[in-house]
Amino acid sequence: MEKIKQLKEEFTSFMGQVPFTYDPAELYAPITYTLFQKGKRLRPMLCLLACDMFGGDIEEAKYPALALETFHNSTLIHDDIMDQAPLRRGMETVYKKWNTNAAILSGDAMVALSFDFVMRTPKALETVRLLSQVYHEVCDGQQYDINFETRSDVTIPEYLEMIRLKTAVLLATSLRMGALIAGASEADQRLLYDFGIAIGMAFQLQDDLLDCYGDEAVFGKKTGGDILENKKTYMLLKALEMASPAQRSALEQWFSLSVVDQPQLKVQAVKQLYDQLHVKEVVGQVISDYFTQADAFLDAVGVPEERKTSLKTYVLMLSGRDK
Numbered sequence: 001m002e003k004i005k006q007l008k009e010e011f012t013s014f015m016g017q018v019p020f021t022y023d024p025a026e027l028y029a030p031i032t033y034t035l036f037q038k039g040k041r042l043r044p045m046l047c048l049l050a051c052d053m054f055g056g057d058i059e060e061a062k063y064p065a066l067a068l069e070t071f072h073n074s075t076l077i078h079d080d081i082m083d084q085a086p087l088r089r090g091m092e093t094v095y096k097k098w099n100t101n102a103a104i105l106s107g108d109a110m111v112a113l114s115f116d117f118v119m120r121t122p123k124a125l126e127t128v129r130l131l132s133q134v135y136h137e138v139c140d141g142q143q144y145d146i147n148f149e150t151r152s153d154v155t156i157p158e159y160l161e162m163i164r165l166k167t168a169v170l171l172a173t174s175l176r177m178g179a180l181i182a183g184a185s186e187a188d189q190r191l192l193y194d195f196g197i198a199i200g201m202a203f204q205l206q207d208d209l210l211d212c213y214g215d216e217a218v219f220g221k222k223t224g225g226d227i228l229e230n231k232k233t234y235m236l237l238k239a240l241e242m243a244s245p246a247q248r249s250a251l252e253q254w255f256s257l258s259v260v261d262q263p264q265l266k267v268q269a270v271k272q273l274y275d276q277l278h279v280k281e282v283v284g285q286v287i288s289d290y291f292t293q294a295d296a297f298l299d300a301v302g303v304p305e306e307r308k309t310s311l312k313t314y315v316l317m318l319s320g321r322d323k
Helices: 002-017 025-035 042-053 058-083 100-118 124-148 156-181 186-213 234-242 245-254 263-276 279-300 305-319
Strands: none
Touching: 002 042, 002 058, 002 305, 025 058, 025 100, 042 058, 042 156, 042 305, 058 100, 058 124, 058 156, 100 124, 124 156, 156 186, 156 234, 186 234, 186 263, 186 279, 186 305, 234 245, 234 263, 234 279, 245 263, 263 279, 279 305
16 A cells, blocks of 8 residues: 555656646646646556566656556547537536637647657657557547447447447556566566456446446536436446346337436436346446456466555555445
């Protein structure tokens, strides 16, 4: 626990010393606004913890960790434009606070900065390759997510592949990048990458559950957003798979409505159908299975168990989260 606290404090201090205020100010103001909001710093922490696990030099991993955080936030700025989201972390999104053009351009500039940062390490070529690969994959995942909005035949394997690309690969790459910088073997890098994929899938499915069943006071926003937006989540797809003809018809009817007079009535009706089908328990088991897979991958990594403690503790803290 002490190591986790130490690395987070070190990274926060390091990030605060990196200059982001350049000209033109209109381009960089949205970047500092976004990067210095409160957040878990999940991706940089995974990178630093992986580097530490293999006994690497944390100083060599700090700029790559910042690159991962900068890149991740660039995707959020662009996602908010596509989703027309007014708030992010309880604050106005960039396109709402400034405008769409500013959001597009500042998001693009953040991608450029992330490549600049990731090159500031002795293993620059390898880290750039990892960032470039994950950049392509995240874009693929976002496009699949957009495609699903207008499709009525999305399958569970397609959904799982979409969240792997959109969410899990960046967590996995963060871990692999830290291991690479520390000089880990190719086999151990791959095991840590697979560990990251498994926890990324579990975290995203947890988010699906929280959106439906989370405590609003803890979650920080109204639950049922995915239902109101007719999103094809794992929960919906699994419910449709298990439903009787009558239940399936009811679900399809509710999810055909883009606008409803009483939104909470729709949320309550869909949740009632989910409860009848025990969807919460089914998805909970899938999440548990992903964490079991993750444990197996981490157990196989070739370092002493005591060196894995900080990463295990960190993931355990996240896996029990309420938000």
